Amino acid sequence: MKPRTLVGRMAAVQTMVTLLVLGVAVAATAAVVTGLLHRREDRGLHEIAGRIAGLLDGQEVATFGRPWIENEIEELRPSSMRVEIREHAGQLVTETGPALDLSGSETGCRSRGGVRMCAIGAGPFLVVVGASEADDLATRDSFVLAMVIVALLGGLIVTFSSHVVARRALAPLSLLAARVEAIDPGTGQRIGLHSGVVEVDSLASRFDQLVARFEEALARERRLTAHASHELRTPLTIARAEVEGLATAPDRGAANLRALAALDRLAELVEALLWFARAQVRLDDASMEIVNVADVVRTQITERERAQPSQVAQCELPDEALVRGDERLLSRVIANLLDNAAKHGDGGTVAVRAELCGGAVRVAVVNRTREGELTERAFEPFFRGPCTSGLPGFGLGLPFARAVARAHGGELSIGSPRIEHTELVLSLPAVAWSDSLDAS
16 A cells, blocks of 8 residues: 555655665675676686696697696696696686686686686687686675675664654644645735755745735725725615605606616626626636737727827837737736726827837837826726826726736736826737637
């Protein structure tokens, strides 16, 4: 059964890694020891073979003196070594020493059947010297067995201690979980953990930032609810009063018009709230399409010109400014920007510019202002400046436009400040022409 806790998982991984490392170390050590033993044995075998080859220098097969060479070999070789002299064709010329299998005619050193042997050429002869590896192998096996026992003991120690080590290593994470559980959103509480572990402290800091953003969003929602309730209450109260007064009003026509006006304002507010709520929802692929922002701007300017001719004096637009998004929302944003420029301007004309800049479509709406410099408060829902008394609207146009821009991966911001001018810049990620073909 797999461990279910992080401590158990870490302990299991630590144990497996330790056992794996110990196993590799034992295997590598055994290979190294075997190689060292072979090198030591090869040096002795090569030395004897070389000295015997020196004795054969100048000898021919036909005149080879066997008794003489055997006596010389007996004086040179240790008792545990076997020496064989063969012709290159493989025929045995002479042999001496213990009975060991030294078959083979290849030069060089090799092991075969528990025997280590080396062969070198000496004119028409091949000198083969070999010795049993039993003692070396027994030494190696004893050493490896000792290492295996030590590795097993180390593995047992790691197995029993890994849970304690993992628990202590994860103590800051457990403390972080406890502090997260204790936080009550909306009260201003923060984790504020400083454990000394960079990753845990970074996670705590990011969580504190997340809580701060959540509380900020919660505060915005509360303010929006309060403002919306107030804005809804006013036309409802007026409409109710006018409807109740219809029975006794001397001028029923005027009272009826006032009630209808209050209901119209209520309907406008509900529609504005619905659009604002729609702007808060994350766009999905089903609602996204390739939109030419330049065409959207031209359409909204045409509709604006029909209502109030000569209101848009300057219009600089490229042929195509493609983005991926919701055309209805983007049309509403452009309409809101033009409407905002017209309502809060000094009655002069509005300039509209669009351009492709650094992989983004930028639409700038500029107007002469009579209300002073525009601030970030203009993007707060239901905020209305000191000079907006008597003007239509609810203070949702710019917040809605910024929400739509951000839902499209863009931004709505205040442009470079200029004397007596207000500039709002809508930036949206541009779509390449090839991408638009793929999308279609």
